[in-house]
Amino acid sequence: MGHRNKEAGIKCGRLHGHTYDVVCTFAFNTMTNGVTMLFSDIDNKVEPIVKQYDHYFLFYEKDPLVDVLRMEGELIKTVPFETSAENMAIWLFKEIKNEAKLPIIKIELSETKSSTVIYEE
Numbered sequence: 001m002g003h004r005n006k007e008a009g010i011k012c013g014r015l016h017g018h019t020y021d022v023v024c025t026f027a028f029n030t031m032t033n034g035v036t037m038l039f040s041d042i043d044n045k046v047e048p049i050v051k052q053y054d055h056y057f058l059f060y061e062k063d064p065l066v067d068v069l070r071m072e073g074e075l076i077k078t079v080p081f082e083t084s085a086e087n088m089a090i091w092l093f094k095e096i097k098n099e100a101k102l103p104i105i106k107i108e109l110s111e112t113k114s115s116t117v118i119y120e121e
């Protein structure tokens with residue numbers, strides 16, 4: 001996904017992209033026949049949330065490039081916050097908790113192999 005973060009210095013303020021990596025931890029309270037929830041069922045709920053931004057540029061809705069790119073017909077996505085790794089992790093956590101209705105307790109979001117944010121409740 002492409003993005004830029006104008007609040008995080010010159011380097012992060014330039015248009016660039018990441019192959020984000022996301023690891024979620026869930027806490028289930030019940031099991032049926034030794035299974036809490038099938039991994040495939042979790043994937044079916046989480047992947048649509050993550051995939052809707054795959055190969056898109058994601059911009060803070062107040063970024064001045066939003067109007068320019070939309071005027072040129074670019075299909076971009078916007079969110080109501082700067083797209084820092086921290087904000088992205090919290091936002092994804094809440095989407096998975098509230099939209100997918102999964103008992104997520106922790107999310108790890110990596111921009112690179114050595115740049116990971118962990119958010120947990």
Ligand SMILES: [Zn+2]
Binds near residue numbers: 004012016017111
């Ligand atoms: Zn970045």
